[in-house]
Amino acid sequence: MRTDRVDARPVSDHVRGLIAQRPDLPVAVIARRAGVAASTVKSLLSDAQRSPDAARTVNPATAARLLAVMPDDLPQCDRGYGGRSTDATPALRHVRELLTEHPHLTQAALARAASMPLTTLAAALHDVDAGQPRRIQAAAADRLLALGNRTPLPKRATRRSDTVDAQPAVDHVRALQLRYDRASTAFIAKVAGVNPSTLACALIDHERDARRGISTDVARRILAVHELPPPAFQRRGHVTETGLLRRLHGMCAAGWTLPAIAHAGATTAKSLTDFTRTRTSTPALRAAVLTAWDHLSHQPGPSAQARRRAAAKAWHPPLAWDEHSIDDPDATPSGTRIPGFPQRWDPSVLRHELAFFTHHLGLSRPECLRRLGLSTRRARQLLTPPPADPGTHHATAP
Template identity: 80%
Template sequence: MTDHVQGLIAQRPDLPVAAIARKAGVAPSTLKALLSDVQCGPDAARTVSRTTAARLLAVALDGLPHRDRGYGGRSADAAPALRHVRALLTAHPHLSQAALARAAGISLTTLAAALHDVDAGRPRRIQAAAADRLLALGTRTPLPEHATRRGDTVDAQPVADHIRALRVRYDRASTAFIAQVAGVNASTLASALIDHERGGRRGIHTNVARRVLAVRELPPPAFPRRSHVTEIGLLRRLRGLCAAGWTLPAIAQAGATTAKSLTDFTRTGTSTPAVRGAILTAWDRLAHRPGPSAQARRRAAAKAWDPPLAWDEHGIDDPDTIPSGTRMPGRSQHWDPSLLQHELAFFTRHGLSRPECLRRLGLSTMRARQLLYPPPAAPGTPHTTAT
């Protein structure tokens, strides 16, 4: 079926693919997608319904529109008119395609599609009257004047700078997502920014600017950029949350992802931007709160996973760093007064009481007292501290 269509295109290179689709009674986007998949190789080929295939196979070369009979015999080659339009857009940066389309009395979509085809070197025909009106722009027909800014708009530069700063601070912070957080229409915001980049003077609506500038923090799935985060660090964070009593569904919900995505990451060890953001967001929200699942804690303990407080933010992403305040399997901890004081200070900063600290460290109260307050050495006997 696609071979038949490609044969028609080879014999009629002047005819747009959309004309073949219209003749067959199928959507042009469907036919273009089929041809695009064929160019990507046999593995990308897709299937279509029997009705669509039959309609395309029924198209005969003689039944296709003739180049001289387009628009009822009133068509013309679009290249001269569109080259004139492209020259106007280059010479007058304040002009937009929409303004020229309105001045020539044609639709913006028609002008944009014709420009796209002519710029790509593809043949294109448009109505002869429309071509004449486009060629008259700047000669017989005056060009549109500079757009004047409405009274309810402001300069878009502060908004553009603010969005750029948010995208620098956050991963996955698209303009559409920022518009969603701000509660404004994404198309309106994108259109204003595009017009601003082209040097347009339209500005941006005051209410839109106020809402966008009020956005200071972005929620998930956007997350602050952390270039130092490693895959091992993400895995340690995920395991640490499980050790604190959080289940994978709860972690996924806090990070705005799915439990399956987290499971796939634990199996492959390779994170996607979505999983990366989800784990970092869940870590910030849950790391210093005990989870409700005793089963998650038991499973993590059976696998010797270290809890969140065993890591500090500077060492969790370093593969050579060992956790603080936890015993590694098969390795005994050598305690001395300075190390114990360091560990107690670390846990105390996170709100743990002295008994909770000692329980995390695996020390009894008596052993901790012996380390922190050793008995005085006997006269003549060098003082030693058991480790």
């Protein structure tokens, strides 16, 4: 036997004795109490069971730790932490009172002052607030109850040199959320290249204490975001449920299926179907329909079946409406033209639609004509006024 090893049989016998007295506990609990890897204990037990007479050895320090574990040291069914726990309610109510009375305090600061993990304090506080039973170490409870009595409270944290005033960044985030639908804090953080939890914590800290700062780099990244990409969508206050339904029906009349419309709007066909049934929209649904409308309403869709179904239900195509009438419940459609399909053009209508494409969608003249299914030559013919009749001119001359 090596001089730096000891016989493992007394250790494995001791562990088996602990298991016999506490069959409800897994081996990992005993190993954790001894400060030993669970795999080490399991290996000792496995070797002892497979070859009882084998000369298995173990590290002296590991043997000492396992042999030192007594049955009373193990967690009890009704008493956590080996009988050294207590009801957490009084201590956690005291913590909640401190957080309410002193806005500058945080759970992290109180956890540090009480020498306990923040996760333990947060979980216990959550359970107590929810009215659920919770026990914590008696020593930790005593340290929490001492805060503000025998132990002074943590002082207000001074702003670190690498932080700036958080107010401009907070105002900027709120402004983006007012301008855009689907502009959650997490989405804004993602666009800015900031960890979402970092931004969320900064907003919460600022709400609790406006004097707390925010990281200079985080503030710079947030303030650099001026526009949000899809699926965020600029809010349109005049949009109505009637207008959304007309847009949805119009895209179907143009040959777009619900799955295609849902894909263009970054939503699901089920959400669109539910809206057609309930006629009640959410910000996400409104943004999805408007996004799809901007992408699909002025080009023909590939589904003839969608067009037939829309025609059977007397749904009007997109160009039967304009932006001023589509959201008005009392407005009536101005026509039934389907984009991409031949029609008899009126010069005034063509000028109106070219202006819409140019000013509202930012399209060039060739892109406008391509969407309308017109050649440049045909558009020039329609937009060029006919020459004056010479005979009429001479007849009216003095």
